[in-house]
Amino acid sequence: MATKILLINPNSNDAVTEGMREAVAPLSIPHGPVMECMTLHTGPFGVETQRDVDSVAVPLADVVHARPDAEVYVIACYSDPGLAVCREATQKPVLGIRECSIFSALSVADRFGLIALSQGSVRRHSRAFREMGVSTRCAGFAPLGMSVAKAEEPGAFPHIEAAGQRLLESGADAVVLGCAGMARHRAPLEERLGVPVVDPVQAAAAQALGLALLRAA
Amino acid sequence: MATKILLINPNSNDAVTEGMREAVAPLSIPHGPVMECMTLHTGPFGVETQRDVDSVAVPLADVVHARPDAEVYVIACYSDPGLAVCREATQKPVLGIRECSIFSALSVADRFGLIALSQGSVRRHSRAFREMGVSTRCAGFAPLGMSVAKAEEPGAFPHIEAAGQRLLESGADAVVLGCAGMARHRAPLEERLGVPVVDPVQAAAAQALGLALLRAA
Amino acid sequence: MATKILLINPNSNDAVTEGMREAVAPLSIPHGPVMECMTLHTGPFGVETQRDVDSVAVPLADVVHARPDAEVYVIACYSDPGLAVCREATQKPVLGIRECSIFSALSVADRFGLIALSQGSVRRHSRAFREMGVSTRCAGFAPLGMSVAKAEEPGAFPHIEAAGQRLLESGADAVVLGCAGMARHRAPLEERLGVPVVDPVQAAAAQALGLALLRAA
Amino acid sequence: MATKILLINPNSNDAVTEGMREAVAPLSIPHGPVMECMTLHTGPFGVETQRDVDSVAVPLADVVHARPDAEVYVIACYSDPGLAVCREATQKPVLGIRECSIFSALSVADRFGLIALSQGSVRRHSRAFREMGVSTRCAGFAPLGMSVAKAEEPGAFPHIEAAGQRLLESGADAVVLGCAGMARHRAPLEERLGVPVVDPVQAAAAQALGLALLRAA
Amino acid sequence: MATKILLINPNSNDAVTEGMREAVAPLSIPHGPVMECMTLHTGPFGVETQRDVDSVAVPLADVVHARPDAEVYVIACYSDPGLAVCREATQKPVLGIRECSIFSALSVADRFGLIALSQGSVRRHSRAFREMGVSTRCAGFAPLGMSVAKAEEPGAFPHIEAAGQRLLESGADAVVLGCAGMARHRAPLEERLGVPVVDPVQAAAAQALGLALLRAA
Amino acid sequence: MATKILLINPNSNDAVTEGMREAVAPLSIPHGPVMECMTLHTGPFGVETQRDVDSVAVPLADVVHARPDAEVYVIACYSDPGLAVCREATQKPVLGIRECSIFSALSVADRFGLIALSQGSVRRHSRAFREMGVSTRCAGFAPLGMSVAKAEEPGAFPHIEAAGQRLLESGADAVVLGCAGMARHRAPLEERLGVPVVDPVQAAAAQALGLALLRAA
Secondary structure, three states, rough: OOOOEEEOOOOOHHHHHHHHHHHHHOOOOOOOEEEEEEEEOOOOOOOOOHHHHOHHHHHHHHHHHHHHHHOOOOOOOOOOOHHHHHHHOOOHHHEHHHHHHHHEEEEEEEEEEEEEEEHHHHHHHHHHHHHHOHHEEEEEEEEEOHHHHHOOOOHHHHHHHHHHHHHHHOOOOOEEOOOOOOHHHHHHHHHHHOOOOOOHHHHHHHHHHHHHHHHOO | OOOHHHHHHOOOOOOHHHHHHHHHHOOOOOOOOEEEEEEOOOOOOOOHHHHHHHHHHHHHHHHHOOOOOOEEEEEOOOOOOOOHHHHOOOOOOOEEEEHHHHHHHHOOOOEEEEEOOOOHHHHHHHHHHHOOOOHHEEEEEEEEOOOHHHHHHHHHHHHHHHHHHHHHHHHEEEEEOOOOOOHHHHHHHHHHHHEEOHHHHHHHHHHHHHHHHHHHH | OOOOOEEEOOOOHHHHHHHHHHHHHHHHOOOEEEEEEOOOOOOOOOOHHHHHHOOOOHHHHHHHHHHHOOOOEEEEOOOOOHHHHHHHOOOOEEEEEHHHHHHHHHOOOOOOOEEEEEEEEEHHHHHHHHHOHHHHHHHEEEEEEOOOOHHHHHHHHHHHHHHHHHHOOOOEEEEOOOOOOOOOHHHHHHHHOOOOOOOOHHHHHHHHHHHHHHOOO | OOOOOEEOOOOOOOOHHHHHHHHHHOOOOOOOOOOEEOOOOOOOOOOOHHHHHOOOOOHHHHHHHHOOOOOOOEEEOOOOHHHHHHHHHHOOOOEEEHHHHHHHHHHHOEEEEEEOOOOOHHHHHHHHHHHHOOHOOOOOOOOOOHHHHHHHHHHHHHHHHHHHHHHOOOOOEEEEEEEEHHHHHHHHHHHHHHOEEEOHHHHHHHHHHHHHHHHHO | OOOOEEEEOOOOOOOHHHHHHHHHHHHHHOOOEEEEEOOOOOOOOOOOOOHHHOHHHHHHHHHHOOOOOOOOOEEEOOOOOOOHHHOOOOOOOOOHHHHHHHHHHHHHOOOOOEOOHHHHHHHHHHHHHHHHHHHHHHHEEEOOOOHHHHOOOOHHHHHHHHHHHHHHOOOOOOOEEEEEOOOOHHHHHHHHHHHOOOHHHHHHHHHHHHHHHHOOO | OOOOEEEEEOOOOHHHHHHHHHHHHHHHOOOOEEEEEEEEOOOOOOOHHHHHHHHHHHHHHHHHOOOOOOOOEEEEEOOOOOOOHHHHHHOOOOEEEEHHHHHHHOOOOOEEEEEEOOOOHHHHHHHHHHHHOHHEEEEEEOOOOOOOHHHOOOHHHHHHHHHHHHHHHOOEEEEOOOOOOOHHHHHHHHHHOOOOOEEEHHHHHHHHHHHHHHHOO
8 A cells, every 4th residue: 555645734725735736746756656645624724823833733643643644744834834743753753844944945056035924924933943953044034915815826827926026136136935834835926026936835846755765665 | 757866976986975865865756767877987086185075066067968867966065165156067966975965054053063084175065154144153174184985984983973063062063074975974973973974965956856856746 | 909829820729829829828918919820720730741731722722811910920830831822811921930949040040950750751841941942051950750739748858959960060050940839848848958949939029020010100 | 128239320320210110119018029220330330332241240249249248230332341241150040131121022922022222222222132142033223323321212213113123124013122211102102003012121020020929928 | 585465376476476566565575475476387377167166276286385495475356365375284283365355354453344356255144153152243345346456456446446435335344355456446445434444465465474484482 | 673463361371372482483574473472460360250251341342442553363262252352352363272272173184173271161152053053064162171280281192182072082083272381282183183283372373474474465
C-alpha cells in the first residue's frame, strides 16, 4: 500500500484545501506517496487571529493521533498552529509550512522577504523567526491587508506583485508567500520578480515527499 | 524527456559516488526526475583540507555550466565547496548538502548535533553555522577523526554511534551526518538513537526532487 | 472599589492555587489592589505536556474575556500558555510568569539559571528564551524530573538545592524557579545559594501590582 | 519601621527629583514601603554627556553604601550610571531605570521603541541594548534633541508625540520614555498612541516595590 | 635581514598594486619591516565576481607557500579570497583586508558603514559579517556600482562622498572603504565626513606591522 | 617632532607601567612614533573591582584632555575603563586594550579564549563581549584567581599555562591574556600552546602605531 502524506488544512474552507490539492499535484508521483489533503472542518473559516491559531492546536493533534495510516504530516497554515503538540502526538515527522518555507528559501538564497496577510500576522511570524534563529536572514515583511480567502483570488496578484517588489528593494533575494492559499500566484510572481518564490504548502509537501520516500526505503 | 538532477561528488572516489547513488535510490521515482550522480575526477580523493575545498570550487562551477541539461544541481560534499560560485554560474537552483542537512534537521527537531569527520572540519562547519544564523540551534559537534573513505565503511558504525550518544547528551534531538559518504549508517543509527538522523546527500536530493517536480509543473 | 489583579492557575489543582495565594500574600496591600487567585477547573491537574499547554490557551482567553472586572491578568503557569491569545482578548495588560521571572532576574543579575520540572519542559523554555532574545543571558538549565505537585512539596527542597548549585557552577548569578508551585522554596533557597532566587508567580504579581497602581492613578 | 526604597536622582536638578516624586506617588501605599526620592547634589544639573554619566558612578555607590537603611535602591537616570559599582557596594537589589523600563515594556509587548533625549544618548543606549541582549526586540530610536530639563516641560509633548508616532511606524508596539524626567507625558502619550507607554522611573519603582514587599515578608 | 610583510594583490592590475604601495608607504619605517607589494599575475584584472574570488584562493596559498621569506602575509582583496586556505599553508599570520578593516573601525567606533563596489559584493560582505559575528555593528552598506579600476580614479570621489553621507545618516560613526584600491580617497573623505575612514589595505598593513615587530622581538 | 602615543596605566603600580614599557619596546621604532607609558598615580594600586574601574574613568579623560601633545591614546587596563568618556574628550583615537586584544585575536583565529584575573572580572568581560557582538566567537574563560601584581610575576606562569590548556580544550584557537601586566608570559605561552597568544597592551600599541603612522602621513 502506498505511503501516505497527510496535509491538514486547519481553515474550514474547502476552497483552500482544493487550492492545496492543486498546489501539491506536481508532487504526486505515480506509484509514489499519496498526498491526501483534508480540511479540519471544526476550524475557523480562515485562521487569522491568534485565537484561531490556538483553537486548532489540539484538534490538529487529535487528527494526527487518529490517522496513524499517514507516514508524514503537514500542518497547512502559515502560523504553524499546534506544531509542538502534534509532534508530541506521534513519533513520525510533522512538518509546518512556515518552517519549511523559510528553510526552502534559505536553501537557494541569502535573505528572504515574507508576503504576509496582515500586520497582525507579521508580529506572529516575526516572533517565530526569532525563535527559529533566522531573523538576521529576513530582509523584511510586506503585509497585504487581506483575508486568507481574498489572497487566494486572481485579483490579489497585483497587490502581491507590489509587495514582492518592496521586498526586493529591502534586499531579499527570495520571496516567501506567507499563507496556505496563495500557490497559484507562485509561478507568475517568480517570473515577474526574477528571484525564487516559495509557496509554503509546496515547500512542506516537497520536504514530506522526501521523508516519505526515505522512510519507505 | 525526464527532468534531471545532477549530484556532483567532488571527491574523486567512485566508491563515494556509488554510495551516493544507493543513498538517493529511494528518491528515484519511475517516470520522475532522474538522479544522476557523477564524480569530479579532477578533485582530490577525499575533500578534507581547506585546500581540497577551495580547489574544487571553480571546477564545480565549470561542471554546472557545462551541464545545462540538468534542472537542479547538488554539490555533494559536506563543506559545501563552491556553492556561491556555482550559483553564479546558473539561474537554476544549486543546493549544498550541508545547508540542506541542517534545514532538514530543523524541520523536525529543535536542536541538531553534528557528527563531523575531524576537529578541523568542525571549525569549518562552525563558521558556516554562524554565517547561516543557526548557531543557537546547534547542540554540539562530535568529530570522528576519520577520512571520508573510512567513515563510509561498516566498521565505522560503533564510533558513529558513540558520537551520536554524546550529541544526545549535549541536548540534540536530531543528529546530522557530516559527510557525503555516510548514508548507509543513517537508518541503523536512527534506530539506535531514537531521534531523527539526517544524511546530507539524501536531504539535499529530497529538496532537489521537490524543486525539480515543481519546476517541471 | 479596589483594582483587581486576576491570577489564573491553569492547573486544576487547588493546592497549587493555594500556594500561589500564599506566595502573593506579601504583595496584597491594605487598600491596595486585590490579588485574586483562581483555578481553571477545566485545565489538567498539572500542565506538563505540550498538549496540556495548548489545551488551556483558549479557555484562559475566555476567562480573561469573562472577567473585565480585573485590571491586570497573570497567567500562572511557567509555560506561559495562551499568552498571545489572552492579549488579543483584552486591551489590558496580561502577564506571563515565565516572561516576568526572567525579566525580574535580569533586573538584578547578569545571567540566570533555570530550575525546570523536566527535560521536556527545558526544550519548551529554551525555545521561549530564543524567542524572547535572552538566550545569551541563560547560564543553563537544571531539570528536576518532577511533577508540578511533587515540586511543591517540602521534600523537594534538597533536589532543588542541588539543582541550584549546578546552576551556580554554570555561571548563573541568579536562579529562577521554573514552575508556578515552588514559591515556598524561594526564601530558603536564596539563603542557601547566596544569590537572588526568583519565584515566577511572585515576579509576575509584583509586576502586576505596579501596573495596577499606575493604571489606577 | 517601614521598608525604604531609595530613588537617587544623579541630576542635581531638584525639579527632576520632584517630578520623580510625583511619578512614583501612585506606588506609595499607606503602610507600605516608603519611596524616598533624593537628589545627588554633587551631580551635574543634567546627566547628558558620557562624562556626566561616569562622574556620578562612584558618588552613587557612596550614597548606596551610606544608606543601609534602604532595602532597595533605584538609580534614576536613563543611562543607568554606576549600576555595576552600586551593586558591588551592597548585597541588596540595585535597579537601573533603563533596564527596568525595557523589561517592563517587554512584559506586555513584542518590540519597543525608545524616545531618547539626543542622538548621542541613542548610541549609548544602543550599546546597552546589545549588552542586555535585547537589540532584536528594539524597533527603533527617536531622539528629541532636548535637554533633561526641557523634556520635562509641558511644551515638549508635541515633539514627544511625533517621536512616538515615528516609532509606531517602525513596528514598535510599546514606547519607552528614555529619560528620568518625562513621567508627566506618559499617560497622555499612551492615550494618543494607543499602545503601552513606559516611564522608566515608574517601571523601576514598581519593580522595587515588589522586591521590597517580598523581602519584608 | 629585515622582517618582510608580503601583501599580495590578487587583481592582476599593477595600478592597484602601485596604489597599495603608496597606501602602505607611511607604514614603511627605516630599518623596520619591509612591505613588499606583489601582483598575482594569474588573477583576474579585477576580482569582482564570486568566480574571481574563488579562482584566486589556491594560487594565493601557493604564493604563501612559495614565499617562506615573509613573516606576515596580507591578502589584499576586500572579499578576503583564500584566507582559510592560506592560513592552512603556513603557521605564520595571514591577514585579510576585510577582516582587518572591520576590526580597525570597531577599535575606534561603535557602528561602521561599508562603501562597497557593487550590490553583488554587498551580499558577499554581508555573509562575511554574519560569519564574523559583527552584523549588529554594521550600520549599512552603500554600493557604488563601479569596477575596482574605476573606484581608484580621482573622479570617483564625489560618488564615494555621497555614499559616505548616506552611511552617516544610517547611524555609522566610522566608514570603511570596501575595496583594495581606494586608499587615495581615505584622507579627503575623512576630512569631509568628520568620522574615521578606514582603508582596508592600510588597516591590514598596520596590523601586519605590529605582528612583524612583535614576532621579531 | 615625533608623533606621540600615550599609554596610560590606570593602576598606580609603576612596576606594571615598567612591564608595559618593556612590552611595547619592540614597537618603538627609531624615528618612529614615541611610545610614552605613564602611570595614573591617583588610580588604585591594582584595578580589580568595579569601583576601581569606575573611579579612574574621569581621571583618565582628564589626562587625555591635558595631553593634546599625543596623537593616539591607549587605556592600558583590561576592563577598558573610561573608554567612552575619553573618546568624548578628544577627536583623536582612543584605544582600549580589551577591545584591541580581541580584534587582534580574531584577525588570525576563529575563536578566542580569555585568561582572566578573577571570576569577578569574567562577568565584566563577558558583558563587554556581548556589547561588542563577539560572544559567539569566545570559546571560554579561564580565571586565575590572582591580583594584577601577582599575575605579572614569573611564578604565575604554570597557572597561566594550565589556564591556556583548558581554553584549547574548549575549542579556542587563540588565547588572550586578560590583564595589562602579563606581557612577559606571552612568548613562552605561545610556544607551549602552539596557537597565537595575544598580549592586550601589545595589541593596542600595535594598533596605535599604525594609526599614528597613517595620521602623520
